[in-house]
Amino acid sequence: MAEEKKRLAIICIHGSLDVAFAAFVLATAGAAMEMETAVYFAFYGLEVLKKGKIDKLKVSPLANPAMPVKIPNIVAMLPGMTAAATSMMKSWMKKAKVASLGELMEMAKELGVRLIACQMSMDVMGIKKEELIEGVEIGGAATFLEFASHNAITLTF
């Protein structure tokens, strides 16, 4: 019997720029290493799959003590600070010549990464299939677990 292909099963439940970025770096790298890769998006992670959202995700400076530029919470809570922190983060990413989230998403699709939206989260958050990008599968916990039960590494973001 041929050896079963190694799988990479990722869960992404956050919809912020930094977290989604980490999930897509690992997903694309996994696919490049010829692992069968799937990312399961639940709760706030669904934001990543909404049409036109991928390059608009943000990073919050609030309660985020690891930001390279230290922003006190009393300042971070002010209107406009999330946008400011996001544009700072994007400029650092550009300087480090990392791909944008949109580019990584395109790569993931090209490499055959399965993007699965959690049906139950869609119901909770009132998100319809039409709001999601093309090529997304819709499934439940069993869909993900069945995939992950075969020779998989599982990562959660």
Add this chain to the structure above:
Amino acid sequence: MADLIPNVTLDNSGLACPMPIIKTKKAVDGMKVGEILKMIATDPGSVSDVQAWVDKTGHELIKHEQEGDKYIFYIRKAK
């Protein structure tokens, strides 16, 4: 060792992780078994990443050298 003649050259200079290995994978997919890819990267992480990539995918890293800030890899498609 005689000079290696690559069939395909791929320049990933300036690209950060994970792009060098993604582009390497795509280039190797488009080649024939036995052909050699010369891949150039400037990401210092690519030294361990390319080794890990060939270990996982089964392709062969024939040679790896450094010229200034460039890391040059010769990879033979094995399957």
